[in-house]
Amino acid sequence: MLDFEAYRERRVLITGGLGFIGSNIAQKLVHYGASITIVDSLDPLYGGNPANVAEIRDRITVHVGDYRDPSLMKPIIRDTDIIFNLAAQVSYIDSSRIPFSDLDLNCKGHFNFLSSAANRIPGRASFSLALGLSWEGS
Numbered sequence: 820m821l822d823f824e825a826y827r828e829r830r831v832l833i834t835g836g837l838g839f840i841g842s843n844i845a846q847k848l849v850h851y852g853a854s855i856t857i858v859d860s861l862d863p864l865y866g867g868n869p870a871n872v873a874e875i876r877d878r879i880t881v882h883v884g885d886y887r888d889p890s891l892m893k894p895i896i897r898d899t900d901i902i903f904n905l906a907a908q909v910s911y912i913d914s915s916r917i918p919f920s921d922l923d924l925n926c927k928g929h930f931n932f933l934s935s936a937a938n939r940i941p942g943r944a945s946f947s948l949a950l951g952l953s954w955e956g957s
């Protein structure tokens with residue numbers, strides 16, 4: 820069972836946080852006193868919607884941008900304790916239709932993000948990767 824109390828006063832970054840899973844995590848963790856920052860591209864092709872966080876909008880920080888943009892992400896990661904990395908395109912059809920952009924977003928982008936985040940966060944970090952894989956480590 821998850822210990823949600825452990826998130827109290829922790830700085831949590833959620834990439835893809837305006838999507839289905841990320842917005843639900845944001846709502847849950849705000850309730851437990853976490854400080855939430857979301858980065859979401861709000862690309863109309865994907866599932867993000869500001870309405871997903873409407874109820875907690877005044878209690879979180881939202882950046883509309885691409886999680887693959889180092890100039891956006893570096894300062895945010897520096898001020899983060901825990902990351903849920905949920906930015907993704909989740910359509911199996913699109914992964915066949917546009918395989919190279921799918922690879923860039925769902926594979927290469929996550930690898931680069933994981934590498935740079937692992938180098939910048941001194942303590943422990945939690946990752947949730949495409950396809951639901953998760954990683955936790957220091």
Ligand SMILES: NC(=O)c1ccc[n+]([C@@H]2O[C@H](COP(=O)([O-])OP(=O)(O)OC[C@H]3O[C@@H](n4cnc5c(N)ncnc54)[C@H](O)[C@@H]3O)[C@@H](O)[C@H]2O)c1
Pocket residue numbers: 834835836837838839840841858859860861862865866867868884885886887905906907908909924948949950951
């Ligand atoms: N929904 C499920 O049942 C389920 C189950 C297991 C795993 N997952 C995985 O969890 C992750 C999130 O799934 P979801 O259902 O919340 O999808 P979703 O489409 O609702 O959310 C994905 C979010 O990522 C954002 N995004 C896309 N490209 C981005 C970029 N370049 N930079 C920043 N944000 C970007 C989208 O705008 C969207 O808000 C995916 O990796 C998915 O494979 C989902």
